[in-house]
Amino acid sequence: MTSVNYFELQGRDGEARVGRLTTPHGVVRTPAFMPVGTAGAMKGMHWREVRDAGADIVLGNTYHLMLRPGAERIAALGGLQRFTGWNGPMLTDSGGFQVMSLAQLRKLSERAVTFRSHIDGTSYELSPERSIEVQRLLGSDIAMQLDECVRLPAEHSDIERAMQLSLRWGERSKRAFEKAAPGHMLFGIAQGGDVPELRRASARGMVDTGFHGYAIGGLAVGEPQAVMLAMIEEVVPILPSDRPRYLMGVGTPADILEAVARGVDMFDCVMPTRNGRHGVAFTRFGPVNLSNARHADDPRPIDEESSWPSTRSYARAYLHHLVKAGETLGAMLLSEINIAYYQDLMRGIREAITQGCFAQFRERARADWARGDIAPR
Amino acid sequence: MTSVNYFELQGRDGEARVGRLTTPHGVVRTPAFMPVGTAGAMKGMHWREVRDAGADIVLGNTYHLMLRPGAERIAALGGLQRFTGWNGPMLTDSGGFQVMSLAQLRKLSERAVTFRSHIDGTSYELSPERSIEVQRLLGSDIAMQLDECVRLPAEHSDIERAMQLSLRWGERSKRAFEKAAPGHMLFGIAQGGDVPELRRASARGMVDTGFHGYAIGGLAVGEPQAVMLAMIEEVVPILPSDRPRYLMGVGTPADILEAVARGVDMFDCVMPTRNGRHGVAFTRFGPVNLSNARHADDPRPIDEESSWPSTRSYARAYLHHLVKAGETLGAMLLSEINIAYYQDLMRGIREAITQGCFAQFRERARADWARGDIAPR
Numbered sequence: 001m002t003s004v005n006y007f008e009l010q011g012r013d014g015e016a017r018v019g020r021l022t023t024p025h026g027v028v029r030t031p032a033f034m035p036v037g038t039a040g041a042m043k044g045m046h047w048r049e050v051r052d053a054g055a056d057i058v059l060g061n062t063y064h065l066m067l068r069p070g071a072e073r074i075a076a077l078g079g080l081q082r083f084t085g086w087n088g089p090m091l092t093d094s095g096g097f098q099v100m101s102l103a104q105l106r107k108l109s110e111r112a113v114t115f116r117s118h119i120d121g122t123s124y125e126l127s128p129e130r131s132i133e134v135q136r137l138l139g140s141d142i143a144m145q146l147d148e149c150v151r152l153p154a155e156h157s158d159i160e161r162a163m164q165l166s167l168r169w170g171e172r173s174k175r176a177f178e179k180a181a182p183g184h185m186l187f188g189i190a191q192g193g194d195v196p197e198l199r200r201a202s203a204r205g206m207v208d209t210g211f212h213g214y215a216i217g218g219l220a221v222g223e224p225q226a227v228m229l230a231m232i233e234e235v236v237p238i239l240p241s242d243r244p245r246y247l248m249g250v251g252t253p254a255d256i257l258e259a260v261a262r263g264v265d266m267f268d269c270v271m272p273t274r275n276g277r278h279g280v281a282f283t284r285f286g287p288v289n290l291s292n293a294r295h296a297d298d299p300r301p302i303d304e305e306s307s308w309p310s311t312r313s314y315a316r317a318y319l320h321h322l323v324k325a326g327e328t329l330g331a332m333l334l335s336e337i338n339i340a341y342y343q344d345l346m347r348g349i350r351e352a353i354t355q356g357c358f359a360q361f362r363e364r365a366r367a368d369w370a371r372g373d374i375a376p377r
Numbered sequence: 378m379t380s381v382n383y384f385e386l387q388g389r390d391g392e393a394r395v396g397r398l399t400t401p402h403g404v405v406r407t408p409a410f411m412p413v414g415t416a417g418a419m420k421g422m423h424w425r426e427v428r429d430a431g432a433d434i435v436l437g438n439t440y441h442l443m444l445r446p447g448a449e450r451i452a453a454l455g456g457l458q459r460f461t462g463w464n465g466p467m468l469t470d471s472g473g474f475q476v477m478s479l480a481q482l483r484k485l486s487e488r489a490v491t492f493r494s495h496i497d498g499t500s501y502e503l504s505p506e507r508s509i510e511v512q513r514l515l516g517s518d519i520a521m522q523l524d525e526c527v528r529l530p531a532e533h534s535d536i537e538r539a540m541q542l543s544l545r546w547g548e549r550s551k552r553a554f555e556k557a558a559p560g561h562m563l564f565g566i567a568q569g570g571d572v573p574e575l576r577r578a579s580a581r582g583m584v585d586t587g588f589h590g591y592a593i594g595g596l597a598v599g600e601p602q603a604v605m606l607a608m609i610e611e612v613v614p615i616l617p618s619d620r621p622r623y624l625m626g627v628g629t630p631a632d633i634l635e636a637v638a639r640g641v642d643m644f645d646c647v648m649p650t651r652n653g654r655h656g657v658a659f660t661r662f663g664p665v666n667l668s669n670a671r672h673a674d675d676p677r678p679i680d681e682e683s684s685w686p687s688t689r690s691y692a693r694a695y696l697h698h699l700v701k702a703g704e705t706l707g708a709m710l711l712s713e714i715n716i717a718y719y720q721d722l723m724r725g726i727r728e729a730i731t732q733g734c735f736a737q738f739r740e741r742a743r744a745d746w747a748r749g750d751i752a753p754r
Binding site: 043322 | 673692705706709
């Protein structure tokens with residue numbers, strides 16, 4: 001059983017792919033990095049900056065939005081795009097991941113997960129069907145199936161049980177999604193922890209169900225990069241090559257580059273904004289910690305060759321001062337600088353794949369990251 | 378003894394005045410409202426937004442900057458404008474007010490005030506001469522004399538002693554300023570608490586010393602508006618009409634309007650950004666508290682006729698959500714909305730004075746504020 005395909009594969013270079021995903025709110029160029037607008041807002045950034053930085057699509061967290069301000073309220077206000085002012089494609093997660101990590105008094109059954117809000121203790125029930133309904137109310141362009149993500153390390157039996165439950169929830173999600181308006185998409189999620197045969201079984205079951213796109217979940221939860229990449233290598237060959245592939249919650253620039261090299265098309269992560277709030281800039285030459293005293297008197301910008309104005313204009317000394325003084329502007333500038341770096345990386349990746357020189361791009365990026373920051377003055 | 382005059386009085390309407398103040402970093406249209414960029418940053422705003430909102434000049438706090446990152450460091454980095462990226466006129470206060478309100482272990486003598494930093498306990502001495510030196514190192518376009526501001530209510534003798542000390546410190550500040558580069562300005566500050574004869578004596582002494590401009594300090598510290606306006610009426614007639622007049626730390630839109638009606642040209646206040654961080658928007662129809670539940674489902678903007686995009690585009694429901702969720706974007710949007718409202722008010726004031734209809738403008742503004750916000754839906 002398959003679904004309408006909104007993905008156009010435009011080119012390959014090795015396993016790396018370049019493509020276009022067409023959503024009701026516009027086209028997403030892949031490989032794509034989706035900044036995370038948790039509760040209907042990017043932390044420390046205006047939506048216009050997210051767009052200017054080159055992002056085609058952002059991610060909204062269903063758990064946060066269903067608790068506050070509420071899915072029915074957002075629907076009455078015209079949906080997430082109208083509500084927030086982000087007038088582009090939006091992917092929403094299922095809510096499951098935050099239920100596991102944030103909510104109180106969780107209780108999981110075959111039918112649904114019940115929990116209490118971490119904000120005010122209100123009781124909620126999240127079933128695969130309710131998750132799809134909430135994401136429809138939000139006006140999501142790409143909805144995710146509800147799944148169960150197991151924290152690693154875990155017992156084989158626990159990983160297998162959660163993986164099988166996720167497959168059954170995927171089928172129920174797909175049935176619930178049948179009423180969705182044309183153009184909207186539903187992605188399945190492969191689980192299976194760090195166990196190769198469970199990853200493969202999960203991928204096969206998910207493909208049998210048939211989705212608009214396929215996600216790999218339950219990774220970047222603390223395991224070594226090598227394990228993550230190995231699991232991608234188990235799953236990707238099983239996925240249909242004409243559908244988009246999304247590695248959830250990943251990651252560092254190096255994680256993204258390596259996953260692209262293994263055939264992944266979409267990513268999301270809070271790292272660029274979260275690390276920005278903690279004084280760290282991602283750069284061509286690796287992460288730079290602006291709170292370090294070496295920057296206090298340094299008039300040089302983070303990267304004078306960057307295409308992003310704030311990256312090449314603000315002095316390190318100023319950014320250092322803002323971080324040390326706890327000024328909001330420091331978090332604002334480093335968040336936009338990091339989102340712009342991630343988008344610049346994705347642009348470089350797409351161009352390299354298109355031009356058939358992804359291997360050289362990858363080697364160059366790794367060498368630059370390994371070189372490290374410019375020497376102190 | 379007088380100084381070079383950089384102020385051009387362009388028109389009057391009653392006591393209200395419109396003019397231009399030319400600084401090394403550009404022209405300031407008066408009446409002017411100066412947003413406060415405390416420690417080299419506007420809280421929650423990019424400098425370009427401050428400029429776009431219509432601000433010609435901003436204020437920097439000498440106390441904060443001399444403690445962190447340090448005046449000598451900022452000088453080595455090319456001055457405040459180069460350091461921060463605000464490429465316009467900047468006024469700096471003397472540091473005295475924050476020494477009184479924030480620093481620890483203050484000790485005041487005829488010569489100077491010694492204190493310990495509220496950040497790390499380091500000992501500092503701030504004399505009139507050192508304050509001028511620090512402001513020169515910062516690259517300030519308009520420096521303020523060091524003064525002593527007394528908290529009201531206070532004893533007559535305390536108010537008089539502080540006022541006399543401020544006059545002597547004004548003379549020393551002026552001597553220290555003689556080495557300043559041409560184009561830079563020094564303003565004196567009239568003190569005298571809520572005592573008419575002390576206010577008049579302070580103003581006369583200050584005018585005898587002779588400054589590029591004249592400030593009224595020690596108001597908006599908790600006294601009723603009527604007392605503040607009465608003190609302005611004592612001081613203004615003594616000031617030379619060809620010099621700019623600056624009411625420090627003021628205030629609400631109504632305070633500003635009434636002070637303009639009494640001949641004041643310049644203002645600064647943290648209120649638009651501070652109240653913005655607490656969920657309050659200043660509007661043509663008075664303050665609106667976005668954290669109020671009445672806005673939760675309201676798709677209407679704060680003011681659909683505003684010239685500022687965020688004021689007329691973002692739904693109240695979205696702003697309410699951001700405030701309740703503690704999202705940084707809420708503080709960012711309400712700060713820019715408030716700074717834009719203040720600048721819009723100043724633009725309206727300047728146009729009305731120029732056109733000779735300030736009285737009508739004032740009546741209309743008061744009537745609008747009294748009308749209050751639109752009715753809930």
